[in-house]
Amino acid sequence: MNKVLYIILISLFSLTVVSCSKKDSSSSSSDPKKITGTLGTGYSANRSKSSRFASSSSDNSSQTANQVWAIPISRTKPYEGTSNVSLNYSIMLQEGHASKMGRQIFNIASDGTFALDVYLNCNPTSTMECLGYVFVLVDSTKTEKKDQIIGFLSLGGTESLVSIPVSDLKNDLDMGTVNQGSYDNDTGDNASDEAIGKTIDETADKFATFTSDQLKVRASADDYVKMIKNIYVNGSSNYSELSFMEVRYKYMSKVTNDVFTDFDNATGLGIGLAIFVKSTDTMTADGSKSYTLIPPGSTFLKTFHDNGTVNTSVEYSSTNPFVLDGDSDPSWGKLSTKRFDVGDMYWGNGYYLSTLPEGYWLLNDNNSSTIGYYDISLVNPIGSDNISNTYVPSIKLETNSDSKVSKVHMKWYLHNGTSYYEITDLTSFWANTSRVTLGVGDQTYNLIGSNKTELTLTTPVTNPSVKLQYGFYGAEIEVKYSY
Numbered sequence: 001m002n003k004v005l006y007i008i009l010i011s012l013f014s015l016t017v018v019s020c021s022k023k024d025s026s027s028s029s030s031d032p033k034k035i036t037g038t039l040g041t042g043y044s045a046n047r048s049k050s051s052r053f054a055s056s057s058s059d060n061s062s063q064t065a066n067q068v069w070a071i072p073i074s075r076t077k078p079y080e081g082t083s084n085v086s087l088n089y090s091i092m093l094q095e096g097h098a099s100k101m102g103r104q105i106f107n108i109a110s111d112g113t114f115a116l117d118v119y120l121n122c123n124p125t126s127t128m129e130c131l132g133y134v135f136v137l138v139d140s141t142k143t144e145k146k147d148q149i150i151g152f153l154s155l156g157g158t159e160s161l162v163s164i165p166v167s168d169l170k171n172d173l174d175m176g177t178v179n180q181g182s183y184d185n186d187t188g189d190n191a192s193d194e195a196i197g198k199t200i201d202e203t204a205d206k207f208a209t210f211t212s213d214q215l216k217v218r219a220s221a222d223d224y225v226k227m228i229k230n231i232y233v234n235g236s237s238n239y240s241e242l243s244f245m246e247v248r249y250k251y252m253s254k255v256t257n258d259v260f261t262d263f264d265n266a267t268g269l270g271i272g273l274a275i276f277v278k279s280t281d282t283m284t285a286d287g288s289k290s291y292t293l294i295p296p297g298s299t300f301l302k303t304f305h306d307n308g309t310v311n312t313s314v315e316y317s318s319t320n321p322f323v324l325d326g327d328s329d330p331s332w333g334k335l336s337t338k339r340f341d342v343g344d345m346y347w348g349n350g351y352y353l354s355t356l357p358e359g360y361w362l363l364n365d366n367n368s369s370t371i372g373y374y375d376i377s378l379v380n381p382i383g384s385d386n387i388s389n390t391y392v393p394s395i396k397l398e399t400n401s402d403s404k405v406s407k408v409h410m411k412w413y414l415h416n417g418t419s420y421y422e423i424t425d426l427t428s429f430w431a432n433t434s435r436v437t438l439g440v441g442d443q444t445y446n447l448i449g450s451n452k453t454e455l456t457l458t459t460p461v462t463n464p465s466v467k468l469q470y471g472f473y474g475a476e477i478e479v480k481y482s483y
Contacts, residue, residue: 032098032117034172035135035164037153037197039065039112042180046108046139063150063180067138068114070104072096072122073131073163073225075434078449084435085448087473088128089231090239096121103136120167131431132165134225137195146360146373149229153178155203156196158417159219159389162226168207174198192358193226193378218428220414221390224472226378234278234372241278245361245374248272248345248469248476250352252308255466255481257399263392263413263420266479267308270352272345273376275363281371282337287327291371292364293340294321297357301332301343303350313354379475391429392420393468393479404460408438410453410468426451432472439467 039045046066074088096102098119106116122130135153142148153175154160160181164173175197182192200219204212227244234243253266275293277283283291295316303311316322322342324335332351334341340363343351360373391412398407412429413420423429436447438455441464445455466481 032119033166033169035070035114035116035118035153035166035175036172037114037175038177039108039114039195040177040179043112043137043151043178043195045110045112046141065137065139065150066108067140068106068108068116068153069136069138070106070116070118070166071134071136071228072101072103073134074101074122074128075131077124077127077129078430080450081446082449083437083446084471086434087227089228089235089242092228093232093235093239118166130167132163132167134162134228135164136228146233149232151180151193151195152226154181154194154196155198155200155215155219157200157216157219159216160194160196161200161215161219161222162194163218163222165207165210165215165218168210170206170208173203173206175203193375214425214428217414217423217425218432221429221432221472223379223389224432224434224475226375227474229378230374234374236278236280241280242276243278243281243372244276244474245376246274246276246345246474246476247356247376247379248471248478250344251477251479253479253481255395255397255483257397257403257405257463260394260396260409260411261481263394266392269304269308270302270343270354271356272343272351273341273353273356274345275340275361275372275374276338277340277363277371283326283335283340283365283371285326285335285337287325289366290323290325291335291340291366292321292323292362293342294318294362294364295357296359296361299357300354302352302354304352379472390414390472390477391423391470393470395466395468395481397464397466400460402460404462405440405464406457406460408440408455408457408466410438410455412453426453433470434473435469435471435476437469439469440464 043063043065046064071092074092076085078085091101094102096104098121101121104118106114108114124130136149137151138148139150140148152162154162178195178197181194181196200215201212204215230244231242249271250269251266253261255261298315298317300313300315302313305311322333324333324340326335329335331349332343334347343353356377358377360375362373363371365371391414394411394413396409397405400406412423412426414423430451433448438445438447440457441461443458463483469476469478
């Protein structure tokens with residue numbers, strides 16, 4: 001009898017160990033992190049029933065909110081030699097829960113307070129990694145998807161932190177009172193879409209490994225997560241088909257062999273823009289139909305002389321939009337069945353937009369039916385005061401004994417409001433970037449995945465043309481260097 005009882009006890013103990021082991025292996029999903037806060041200036045709680053199926057409000061301009069969505073930031077894991085990496089939007093936007101990756105939906109109380117029990121449901125794999133969470137302020141009672149996302153929760157500072165590393169929290173995070181930011185006309189910094197709470201400095205001690213300085217560096221290039229708004233608004237119902245946009249900011253700079261370049265001496269040319277439509281919105285590009293891209297405000301399309309001075313400048317706006325038909329396209333644009341291009345995105349046409357006005361750009365067909373809504377200024381990594389809102393490069397072309405360029409050295413800088421300072425810990429830079437490509441003459445090197453800051457050329461070359469392109473998931477920067 002004692003022997004039988006012993007066996008039973010051993011069996012029960014074994015089952016307990018296995019059960020605990022399984023629970024521990026999924027502890028990230030069983031132990032949520034609580035994110036709390038209160039709506040402040042610029043927002044109010046929607047006092048209608050807090051439901052995703054509530055009836056629509058007729059006032060689309062109202063900054064009311066009834067939900068917060070916690071969306072995991074999931075991207076393809078970089079590997080050496082890949083040209084770029086992408087975010088896994090379809091997985092990020094599906095409705096998730098404790099053990100299923102996707103957005104977790106939380107209701108806001110009638111007094112404006114929110115308490116989010118966020119399960120860490122974004123588990124890395126051999127091909128995927130997780131970069132934190134973005135918290136989206138939503139009025140789900142609005143009928144149209146374009147009116148539902150009204151803001152992004154952030155921690156404040158010179159650069160606000162939108163991508164929150166929730167898995168690094170020691171316990172919980174109180175964001176305090178979140179107030180609506182504003183659009184800065186002087187710098188081009190768009191924070192009107194952010195519900196800004198406590199500062200990074202005030203909350204840094206809540207994180208286990210990230211320091212305040214590291215969080216600030218992370219914040220300098222994390223606006224790309226706001227792209228989720230455009231994907232949500234324009235994607236198919238299950239997000240297997242995506243419609244999105246890309247912008248590319250172009251600069252030119254002089255280079256001298258064996259000397260690091262100074263970005264203060266770079267000349268900004270402007271912006272190229274491309275809209276990509278999903279397959280169900282395929283456009284006709286044979287000239288039989290025209291398509292119109294309507295900006296939400298005024299912007300200028302410019303060309304430049306070789307010395308960087310303005311040659312031509314034409315204003316475009318809601319009353320003078322961009323029109324393409326694929327057959328008789330003007331030199332500044334190009335229409336294909338899948339995309340609508342304005343300015344020098346890829347084609348080398350030498351036209352550049354001066355700015356990206358705040359609000360939705362509308363892509364319409366020739367019947368004035370809207371194909372897509374694109375809030376392009378959301379992902380602007382660059383202010384009008386040159387590049388002060390994100391990383392900027394400095395390169396050195398090292399020559400060998402034959403006076404040929406044999407190596408390229410790269411450094412990365414951020415702006416502190418007064419001057420550029422070098423970033424030596426590039427962990428957040430490589431985590432944020434989706435592409436870093438260096439072209440030297442006819443040689444091309446993809447650096448994302450290898451995270452290199454020094455490159456030995458396969459073939460040394462004399463005084464080559466050099467082009468450095470780097471990007472943040474839809475917002476890219478290109479610098480061309482010449483002697």
